[in-house]
Amino acid sequence: LGALSRQFSTQMPLSRSEILKCIGDKPISEDKALFERANDVTKSVYGNKVFLRGIIEFSNHCAKNCNYCGIRRDHPDPERYEMSQDDILETIKWAHEKRYAGILLQSGEVGTQDRVDFVADTLKKARKLTGDKVRYILSLGELTDDQYYQLLQAGADRYLLRMETSNPALYAKLHPQDGHHDWLKRLNCVKSLVGMGYQVATGVMTGLPGQTKDDLADDIEMFNELGIDMIGLGPYIPQVKTPTADAWMAERGRDSIELTADDKAKMLLDTIRMLATIRLCNPDVNIAATTALQALKDDGREWALESGANVVMPILTPKTFRAEYQLYQNKPCIDDSASECMGCMDRRVRSIGKTLCFGELGDPKHFTDR
Ligand code: 5AD
Ligand code: SF4
Secondary structure, X not given: OOOOOHXXXXXXXXXXXXXXXXXXXXXXXXXXXXXXXXXXXXXXXXXXXXXXXXXXXXXXXOOOOXXXXXXXXXXXXXXXXXXXXXXXXXXXXXXXXXXXXXXXXXXXXXXXXXXXXXHHHHHHHHHHHHOOOOEEEEEOOOOOHHHHHHHHHOOOOEEEOOOEOOOHHHHHHHOOOOOOOOHHHHHHHHHHHHHHOOEEXXXXXXXXXXXXXXXXXXXXXXXXXXXXOEEEEEEOOOOOOOHHHHXXXXXXXXXXXXXXXXXXXHHHHHHHHHHHHHHHHOOOOEEEEOHHHHXXXXXXXXXXXXXOOOEEOOEOOOHHHHOOOOOOOOOOOOOXXXXXXXXXXXXXXXXXXXXXXXXXXXXXXXXXXX
């Protein structure tokens, strides 16, 4: 463990074959040792602290048509909504009073200048309400460098843009080839964000139809090469009326997307293996215990927090809109209010002997050391 020092954030500490071993099938005792080691590395950098960010899903309009997603442009089910600026600011004010020091504004990818101007204006007003002791995180998808810069100037601190996969051919299968879903363009956005001085989070989905263990090992190498500050990793969960769900069923010879107990156990285990391996390769980044893990097992996020994750992101979206932001089936917390989510999260984190850090910015050491 001593060998996993700072130097390794720019250099891969595990060899390719070690990575493949860590993410692959192995006896339970070896998995357990991997998870414990990842937890020890996390504790050596962050102690027992779990950082907190609240997510406001302020609009489910999306111009993109990602084949796996429940709010893709052509999905017939979600009723499209847009929170008003007043409602967003009200939610931010509530979160600030509850000592959230990280607030994430997330929406589908729209990319229009009007949307960027709206978010920039909202950020400026939010800053006046909360002062500097809050990190604002944006997740609005692919934008131009000028737009990213405009948002940085307006007060954004961090940006979350998942690459979804490091494999351009797999990416092409998961997205319509209509000129609007381009892996290289997305990669360039991530690089621009890093270059501009944002704290940058990216991530991938695990268990995608057609994804191999080599793809996952490449994902881990991609995170290190990009110099990412935070990683958000979640299992792919099939959603009704989406093309990728059809591919998922075909891969298994099934006619339903219903997950069996075995499916859930395997998806969760594969994701936690990835998460723990990522931690060994990146001791000083922030790693999220994402909501999708809880969709597979009630204590999926706690398991992640004991295997390398150090961030949780409870949903703050007002209850009325939550059901319309169903990216995947059984998304948890749909019927909860923001305050219920917060109390629940606090209990969950305490149950594993860790502490939820209210009022702490929670910058990753990877960024503060830059
Ligand atoms: N299962 C799991 N995650 C999904 N996302 C979108 N659709 C799904 C799904 N069916 C994730 C993507 C996207 C983020 C907002 O949600 O990784 O970047
Ligand atoms: Fe839109 Fe994001 Fe869903 Fe793709 S994953 S359709 S960009 S909300």
